[in-house]
C-alpha cells in the first residue's frame with residue numbers, strides 16, 4: 463500500500479524504513495531539508511542499528527523523502543510522527559501535530575472522492591486525535607467526513623533497538639474513529655507477525671502514556687529500593703533478580719542506578735502529571751516517580767565525593783553520555799545533571815562515549831572529551847559510569863590507569879567485583 467510518513471525523526475524514519483521493508487511504498491515528509499537529502503542518499507541522520515542497511519536497500523526505490531505535502535492524499539494513509547516536546551508546564555506541545563494535520567487536510571481537499579486515513583503515531587494526550595487532529599483536517603476539507611478516517615497508532619520502539627522493536631512488537635495498537643479507518647491502518651502491518659489490538663482513539667492514546675508511566679515507575683521503584691538496600695548493605699541487583707522471577711512482575715526495567723533519561727519517559731510522565739492536575743486529580747505516585755529520578759544522579763556525585771573528598775581540582779572520568787546504549791541521543795541523559803554538578807563542585811571532567819560526544823559538546827563545550835575510555839580514566843581521581851554501553855563491561859586494566867580507583871557504577875555493567883566498584 464501507499465504510506466506517507468510525516469516527520470523523519472527517530473520514530474518517523476525508522477517506521478518509514480520498516481514499512482518499506484514490509485513491502486509498502488513510503489514517502490517521508492520532513493521539513494528539515496538536510497534530513498531529506500540524507501534520507502534520499504541512503505544515509506541515516508541518526509544512529510540506529512540496522513537503519514543504514516534498510517535505507518540503502520529502499521531509498522530512491524520504495525522509500526522517498528521530500529519537504530512538501532503535495533499529492534499525499536493519493537496515498538492510502540498519512541502517519542504523523544512529528545515531535546510532542548514538553549511545554550514549560552510539562553504538558554505536551556501539540557503545535558507540530560496541529561500544523562501537520564492542517565497541511566494534510568489541505569491536500570485531502572484537493573482530491574475529493576479518494577478515501578484517506580490520517581493516523582497519529584506521535585505520543586499525544588487522550589482526546590488529541592479527535593479534538594485537534596480531526597478538527598484541523600476537517601477545517602481544511604470543509605467538514606467532508608466521507609473521504610477521511612482517523613487512527614491513533616502509538617509506537618512502542620526503544621531507541622538503540624528501534625528497528626528490531628518495530629519489526630517484532632509485543633503488540634500493535636490501532637485506535638480508530640470507525641472500523642474502515644482501523645482496517646486501512648491494520649493493512650500497514652499485514653506482513654508483520656504481530657498481535658493487533660483494536661481500540662477507540664482515546665484508549666490508544668492513553669495506552670501509550672500508561673505504558674511509559676508504568677515502565678518509569680518500575681525504574682524509580684527499583685531506585686528507591688536500591689537506595690534503601692545500599693544503606694542496609696544489601697545488593698539490590700540480587701534482590702531485584704529474585705523479585706523479577708515472579709511472572710507477575712517480570713525482570714525487565716528493574717535496574718537501579720542513575721535513573722531514566724531519554725526523550726520519552728521524563729516527558730511523558732510529566733505530560734500525564736500535567737493532564738491529571740488539569741482535571742483535578744492529584745497524581746502523587748507519578749510525581750514521586752519524577753522526584754526519585756531527579757535526585758538519583760546527584761546521589762552518585764555525593765557518593766563519589768564521600769570517597770574522594772572535595773572534588774575541587776580533581777579529575778573525574780564520566781563514562782557514557784548517551785541516555786542509553788547504542789544511540790547518540792543525549793536527550794534528558796542522566797549525564798547532563800551529573801556533569802553540571804561535577805562542574806559546580808570544581809571537578810575537571812573527562813568524558814567518553816562511543817557515539818554521543820559531539821552531541822554533548824553542544825551543551826558542555828569546555829569539558830574534556832576523550833577518544834577512549836582508557837584516556838578518560840588516565841590519572842583520574844574518580845569515575846562515574848552513566849550509560850549501559852556493552853563496551854564498558856569489557857573494561858578492566860583501563861581502571862589501573864586511574865590515580866585512585868574510585869568507581870561509582872550507575873548502570874551495573876562493569877565486570878569488576880563489588881569490592882572494586884561502588885554501585886546500587
Ligand SMILES: NC(=O)c1ccc[n+]([C@@H]2O[C@H](COP(=O)([O-])OP(=O)(O)OC[C@H]3O[C@@H](n4cnc5c(N)ncnc54)[C@H](O)[C@@H]3O)[C@@H](O)[C@H]2O)c1
Pocket residue numbers: 468469470471472473474491492493494497543544545546558561562583584585586617618619620621725726
Ligand atoms: N524517540 C522514541 O524512541 C519514540 C518512541 C515512541 C514514540 N515516540 C513519540 O514519537 C514522536 C516523535 O518522536 P521522535 O523522537 O521521532 O522526534 P524527532 O524530533 O526525532 O522527529 C520529529 C521530526 O519531525 C519533523 N517535523 C516537525 N514538524 C513537521 C511537519 N509539520 N512536517 C514534517 N516534518 C515535521 C522534525 O523536523 C523532526 O525531524 C513523539 O511524540 C515521541 O514522543 C518517540
Ligand SMILES: O=c1ccn([C@@H]2O[C@H](COP(=O)(O)OP(=O)(O)O[C@H]3O[C@H](CO)[C@@H](O)[C@H](O)[C@H]3O)[C@@H](O)[C@H]2O)c(=O)[nH]1
Pocket residue numbers: 585617618619620621622674677681714715716717718719720721722723724725726727785786850
Ligand atoms: O531497568 C532499567 C531500564 C532502563 N533504564 C533507563 O531508562 C531509560 C529509557 O530506556 P529505554 O526504555 O530502553 O529507552 P527509550 O528509547 O526511552 O524507550 C522508552 O520510551 C519509548 C518512547 O516512548 C517507548 O516507545 C519505549 O517503549 C520505552 O521503553 C534509559 O535512560 C535507561 O538507561 C533504567 O534506568 N533501568
